[in-house]
Amino acid sequence: MNLIAADVGARLGAREVLSGVSCVLETGWTTIVGPNGAGKSTLLRVLAGLLPYQRGTVELDGRPLADWAPRERAVRVAWLAQAGEASADLTVRDTVMLGRLPHLGLLGTAGARDDAAVDAAMDATECRDWQYRRLQQLSGGERQRVLLARALATEAPVLLLDEPTTHLDAPHQVALAKLFRRLGTTHTVVSVLHDLPLALHADRLLVLCGGRVLAHGSHDDPVVHAALVDAFGGAVRIDRSGARAMALPDLG
Template sequence: MTKVLRCIDLALAPEGVAEPVLEHVGLEIGTGWTAIVGPNGAGKSTLLRGLAGLLSPRAGRIELDGRDIHRLAARERSRHIAWLAQQAEAGGELTVRDIVMLGRLPHQGLFGATRVQDQAVVAQAMQDTECADWADRRLSDLSGGERQRALLARALAVQAPVLLLDEPTTHLDAPHQVALVRLMRRLGRSQTVVSVLHDLGLALAADRLVVLEKATAGPGGGHIRAVGAPDDPAVHAALRDVFGGAIRIERLGDEWLALPDLGLTR
């Protein structure tokens, strides 16, 4: 079942920050893969945390299919929205299989028994993230990339219609970055997938981009500069502008590339 996230005149700030880093955000995200991009400090992770219900809005609201997400019970929200943090924490002594099984808690309850269906979902999540071969290893014994794939599998195991991923390619090598992009595109056919990405080349493979612009000096937070498909000229112009002209967008076959614009002449 697909879900629609909607931000209505939203203002957000991280915990402990007095002034909003994002203001007047109006955004609707439905089925497909949406990549949130922008310069450092533009509020990408803050927006994603807001969509996950982990930050209370300073103004406005966030709705899931017309319901304020902060009025949903925590367990109900966790069944609808799966979340992978940028610096995800998990017990280092648990095995990969145990970590991924934690993704089934919203369906089992804290003291619920593991069912055959849960085992099948966990096995599929580990297969999708290519971590099944070391399912019995402890998280503390894994490399950064292996750990990231295990934590991603945990998010997939929730089987939530909304999947929020903050920098999911962190620590992944090139082959696994490509595999993750393909997975997000596939999941986006039936789910609402939203990821924060620093790598613009990967982000341009998404169905849609949300380009955030960092606040300038003075009062007021950042805002959405553009929303559109990877081939949208307005998105390309926004990307060049918010990154200060340091990149250029070029097409190679069916793909769009973000390249450094070094301004060098020979």
């Protein structure tokens, strides 16, 4: 399932945040990268149908995003906000089960399939061992893994994740990167990341700067690498001497 944006323009108040953004997001893991204020989170919210845009079109699987009923869209597109919200009094398992709401509705009763989806999501994010603890008892990194599990429990073919590695230590960042690469074999995974070394492990990168797309292509595309350097004003350099390119700070 794919998401296609064509000439999208969006404003926040009087400020134009996205200008003429076009991209095709398909099966695989794509990271959206760029400096602060580039429009990364705004683009993700537009793609999720959470923010209106003033120009252009967004299509999900060949249909305008606005034509999908909310529940139809919710079982196809899962969303993780940059600062995800959930009641601190809920247990981990209850929080992850909220990801099944698009399937169950508000009055539905969870069954074996729902329990299996929740178990699989908690296993994928390594939070099942403390599934009966309450969110208020968790660290920031633990909470982030739970909120990601909630998105995964939806079993949506499209995952839109805004800073999913926030608060995570290095081992769990690496674990999630490996998870996104595995999911990318069957899902459309789109994540906003500030961590450029991690972002370069994605299948594709979309480089934003000033609300415009500078480049969109494979993680090993020299054009993408050049756009990264330009987007960050030369503060980074791309080392292509190894098997996979690395982003490094350029201290002159």
